[in-house]
Amino acid sequence: MAQAPNLDFDAFVARKKAERSGGALATGHEYTYSFDRQSRIAFENTKPVALAVEASVRLFKQLGKHQLLGHAVKVSDRQFSRIHRITKTACDTLQITMPQVFVVNSPVFNAGTLGTNDDSFIMVHSALVDQYTDEELLTVIGHECGHIHNSHVSYLTALHYLTYMAGMFVPWILQPALVALRTWSRRAEITCDRAGMLVSRDQHAAERAITKLAVGSRKLYEEFNLDAFLEQHEEGSHGIGRYLEVFATHPWLPKRVLAMRVFGESQLFREAVGVAELGQRPGLTMTEVDERVASLLKGDA
Numbered sequence: 001m002a003q004a005p006n007l008d009f010d011a012f013v014a015r016k017k018a019e020r021s022g023g024a025l026a027t028g029h030e031y032t033y034s035f036d037r038q039s040r041i042a043f044e045n046t047k048p049v050a051l052a053v054e055a056s057v058r059l060f061k062q063l064g065k066h067q068l069l070g071h072a073v074k075v076s077d078r079q080f081s082r083i084h085r086i087t088k089t090a091c092d093t094l095q096i097t098m099p100q101v102f103v104v105n106s107p108v109f110n111a112g113t114l115g116t117n118d119d120s121f122i123m124v125h126s127a128l129v130d131q132y133t134d135e136e137l138l139t140v141i142g143h144e145c146g147h148i149h150n151s152h153v154s155y156l157t158a159l160h161y162l163t164y165m166a167g168m169f170v171p172w173i174l175q176p177a178l179v180a181l182r183t184w185s186r187r188a189e190i191t192c193d194r195a196g197m198l199v200s201r202d203q204h205a206a207e208r209a210i211t212k213l214a215v216g217s218r219k220l221y222e223e224f225n226l227d228a229f230l231e232q233h234e235e236g237s238h239g240i241g242r243y244l245e246v247f248a249t250h251p252w253l254p255k256r257v258l259a260m261r262v263f264g265e266s267q268l269f270r271e272a273v274g275v276a277e278l279g280q281r282p283g284l285t286m287t288e289v290d291e292r293v294a295s296l297l298k299g300d301a
């Protein structure tokens with residue numbers, strides 16, 4: 001069977017930019033979850049959120065960077081070259097300016113991005129670096145670079161500081177902005193899981209990177225059954241407890257893996273990793289992907 005020419009995501013993004021057709025198709029954001037994009041447009045007309053974001057960005061400029069410089073280790077070509085190289089690969093793929101990256105001493109598997117859309121900082125916890133392969137770490141850093149690529153960073157910074165302030169002051173004052181930002185954040189994570197897949201070009205590595213967050217142990221992960229883990233989604237989709245997710249900043253982990261698998265069936269992902277073949281049933285359009293994921297996130301898929 002004849003095969004279509006292999007395409008990589010770098011060329012795919014460059015080709016779409018060259019088309020200059022306007023909107024997402026001209027910027028390499030075809031993978032962006034549409035409900036993430038719509039939420040950010042709505043924020044521009046939501047005064048509590050706009051004020052919260054503005055205040056949080058000012059606070060980060062005054063405090064955040066200096067705090068990181070004081071207790072974390074800044075990555076460079078002379079400091080943790082493995083992480084520096086992986087970050088450069090992710091940035092080159094998404095065609096963004098390389099941000100500053102810091103390694104934070106923590107036993108918790110996690111990474112995050114703060115700052116502003118023009119001055120972003122990625123924080124990677126040391127435990128994650130210790131126990132992730134290069135491919136898995138590329139997925140994680142690609143995910144964080146996806147936040148930068150999609151102009152999420154100011155909103156993430158606002159959510160970070162508002163959550164901290166809600167624990168210290170009168171939380172009900174901050175609830176309108178927090179509810180809106182958490183709802184958006186769950187959608188933004190879907191976008192960035194896709195970015196991680198596109199950067200690593202390895203769906204299995206991306207799934208491992210996500211599911212290791214749930215296990216937190218290399219020894220236990222050797223016995224981990226992914227199918228059994230995904231069955232938890234169905235078990236957890238019934239009863240009043242499922243509504244607790246509205247207070248979360250991330251979708252439940254089984255949902256994220258299932259949403260990644262839907263994206264893995266897309267024509268966009270197939271072309272980006274060079275597996276599309278002539279004569280094959282075409283992959284899903286991004287409209288079809290987003291419809292299926294929206295249904296999954298509501299819990300009715």
